[in-house]
Amino acid sequence: METRATRVGLRVWTLLVVLFLWAPLILVAVYAFNKSNIQSWPISGWTTHWFSVAWHDPDVRSALWLSVKVGLLATAVALVLGSMAAFAIHRFRFFGRESVSFLLLLPIALPGIITGMALNSFYVFAQVKFSIWTIVIGHATFCVVVVYNNVLARLRRSSPSLIEASMDLGADGWQTFRFVVWPVLSTALIAGGLLAFALSFDEIIVTTFTAGAQTTLPIFILDNLRMGQQFPIVNVVAFVVILLTVIPVTIAQRLTADTGLLRRDTRRTVVAETPGSGAV
Amino acid sequence: MSSDAARAGPSLRGARLRFSATFWRRPWVKALALLTLPVGAFVVVYIGSLAILFVSAFWTVDSFTGKLQHIWNIDNFRQIFSTSDPTYLRIAGRTIGIAAAVTVTDAILAFPLAYYMARLASRRSRAVLFIAVLLPLWSSYLVRIYAWRLILSSDGVLNWALNGVGLPNANIAYTNWAMWIVFSYVWLPFMVLPVYAALERIPESYLEASGDLGAGGWRTFRNVILPLALPGVVAGSIFTFSLTLGDYVTPLLVGGAGSSFIGNVVYDFVGINANVPFAAAFATVPVMVMGVYLVVARRLGAFEAL
Numbered sequence: 001m002e003t004r005a006t007r008v009g010l011r012v013w014t015l016l017v018v019l020f021l022w023a024p025l026i027l028v029a030v031y032a033f034n035k036s037n038i039q040s041w042p043i044s045g046w047t048t049h050w051f052s053v054a055w056h057d058p059d060v061r062s063a064l065w066l067s068v069k070v071g072l073l074a075t076a077v078a079l080v081l082g083s084m085a086a087f088a089i090h091r092f093r094f095f096g097r098e099s100v101s102f103l104l105l106l107p108i109a110l111p112g113i114i115t116g117m118a119l120n121s122f123y124v125f126a127q128v129k130f131s132i133w134t135i136v137i138g139h140a141t142f143c144v145v146v147v148y149n150n151v152l153a154r155l156r157r158s159s160p161s162l163i164e165a166s167m168d169l170g171a172d173g174w175q176t177f178r179f180v181v182w183p184v185l186s187t188a189l190i191a192g193g194l195l196a197f198a199l200s201f202d203e204i205i206v207t208t209f210t211a212g213a214q215t216t217l218p219i220f221i222l223d224n225l226r227m228g229q230q231f232p233i234v235n236v237v238a239f240v241v242i243l244l245t246v247i248p249v250t251i252a253q254r255l256t257a258d259t260g261l262l263r264r265d266t267r268r269t270v271v272a273e274t275p276g277s278g279a280v
Numbered sequence: 281m282s283s284d285a286a287r288a289g290p291s292l293r294g295a296r297l298r299f300s301a302t303f304w305r306r307p308w309v310k311a312l313a314l315l316t317l318p319v320g321a322f323v324v325v326y327i328g329s330l331a332i333l334f335v336s337a338f339w340t341v342d343s344f345t346g347k348l349q350h351i352w353n354i355d356n357f358r359q360i361f362s363t364s365d366p367t368y369l370r371i372a373g374r375t376i377g378i379a380a381a382v383t384v385t386d387a388i389l390a391f392p393l394a395y396y397m398a399r400l401a402s403r404r405s406r407a408v409l410f411i412a413v414l415l416p417l418w419s420s421y422l423v424r425i426y427a428w429r430l431i432l433s434s435d436g437v438l439n440w441a442l443n444g445v446g447l448p449n450a451n452i453a454y455t456n457w458a459m460w461i462v463f464s465y466v467w468l469p470f471m472v473l474p475v476y477a478a479l480e481r482i483p484e485s486y487l488e489a490s491g492d493l494g495a496g497g498w499r500t501f502r503n504v505i506l507p508l509a510l511p512g513v514v515a516g517s518i519f520t521f522s523l524t525l526g527d528y529v530t531p532l533l534v535g536g537a538g539s540s541f542i543g544n545v546v547y548d549f550v551g552i553n554a555n556v557p558f559a560a561a562f563a564t565v566p567v568m569v570m571g572v573y574l575v576v577a578r579r580l581g582a583f584e585a586l
Contacts, residue, residue: 085315115326120550242419249418
């Protein structure tokens with residue numbers, strides 16, 4: 001029904017918007033190889049020098065290490081809590097079922113600053129000292145829902161009669177889990193875990209409220225940007241952060257291509273997938 | 281069953297079978313076992329935190345000692361909504377205004393793209409476009425803001441390109457314009473995806489029927505496609521609006537002096553000023569605005585389109 005002119009117009013518009021989305025990311029990648037330590041365009045030459053500088057920088061190392069640790073721990077917590085909740089919600093009908101979904105997606109539905117502030121006042125109130133665990137708890141709150149959604153979507157697609165058949169054939173709970181449930185779920189769990197890690201790894205808002213004096217990689221970037229220092233190192237770190245979030249997401253998308261999970265998988269549209277979304 | 285257990289030998293297996301049978305026969309035990317930990321953790325830590333936060337909005341901080349005083353009052357809210365000193369009202373107005381501008385911008389940018397993806401693109405290019413929209417969404421939000429600092433800075437790409445075609449420098453770094461661009465950029469994928477989903481769901485037969493009844497392209501668009509896509513746009517706007525409303529990093533990094541958002545004030549009051557009650561009170565403003573927004577969005581059918 002579209003005229004030829006409309007089609008061409010739409011195509012050009014699409015191209016421009018995609019360019020708008022990607023140009024800044026490519027630019028960050030280019031700046032990471034910038035020879036000069038002055039941030040002007042066009043860059044004066046190419047070098048990988050700053051990569052080794054960044055790699056040997058003790059601040060960058062400790063920030064990277066903290067971010068990785070937090071990401072792994074938050075992902076582990078999210079995997080356990082998220083799949084437990086998904087199993088329960090999938091398997092049982094009970095009073096308050098909808099509110100469980102709603103509860104889990106609250107940390108994403110509310111602005112990050114609210115979550116961060118709330119946790120901050122909780123820690124102050126309960127006199128909890130800031131440590132890696134305060135960050136992990138902060139990150140886990142919004143990572144749980146990602147795992148939960150992935151696992152729940154997979155469970156909904158798998159047939160409950162498989163489990164019944166396994167039990168009828170004499171398998172105990174562990175065997176059923178090991179040989180029936182796990183093969184069905186594994187890719188959903190891995191995908192959920194990767195997404196949770198990606199979310200945690202570049203999170204900044206909740207982190208600033210739950211980290212105290214600790215420095216994660218995003219906090220390292222933010223601090224240096226605010227102080228206006230170490231730009232060459234920041235460029236490299238920024239580039240690495242992009243890679244470290246894009247790679248897991250791409251793998252996760254492959255793993256769940258059949259369910260098309262990522263089709264709706266944005267931090268928030270994920271949320272909307274769940275039954276509780278009506279109440280958001 | 282028993283022979284099976286006997287063959288397995290050790291009583292461990294028998295115990296395991298009894299264990300799983302218990303769960304199988306009493307599903308509520310299993311439900312309880314599964315839910316206690318996640319729900320308990322969430323209620324205690326998260327809901328508990330939120331409760332403490334919102335209660336503290338009605339407390340004050342002693343201006344001399346800096347200690348929290350548990351005296352109930354609404355002074356914080358009075359200060360925020362004060363018309364004689366409209367500092368905070370102005371900040372709230374700026375936040376909401378830019379959030380609205382960003383939402384409209386993203387809708388305009390996203391709609392043709394989503395339309396192309398849903399109705400014109402081949403299967404293959406649709407998949408490519410999907411990744412093209414999705415990956416920026418997941419890549420670091422902080423880094424994407426930083427990219428715009430590089431672009432907008434006085435010797436950045438933008439001015440280089442402008443000078444290249446003989447135009448003067450655009451000095452928009454550290455202004456509200458910069459914030460508008462950056463917010464529109466970072467949240468754009470959140471608008472594309474729901475609009476795409478809504479457009480994709482429109483059955484081809486509706487468009488044929490419209491054509492058969494004599495409607496031209498434009499009329500079909502206005503009377504068939506647009507009303508059916510609207511819930512998708514509203515769904516997307518929930519994200520763009522709410523994410524902008526609660527942000528403080530973008531104003532910090534690309535906004536100038538006097539471009540504070542609600543989030544920045546909240547951040548400062550938690551940190552430097554150590555006045556959590558006031559921060560909590562001000563933080564209720566975006567939550568209330570979002571509450572109203574969600575009620576309206578629900579009426580427009582946005583939740584079905586999510």
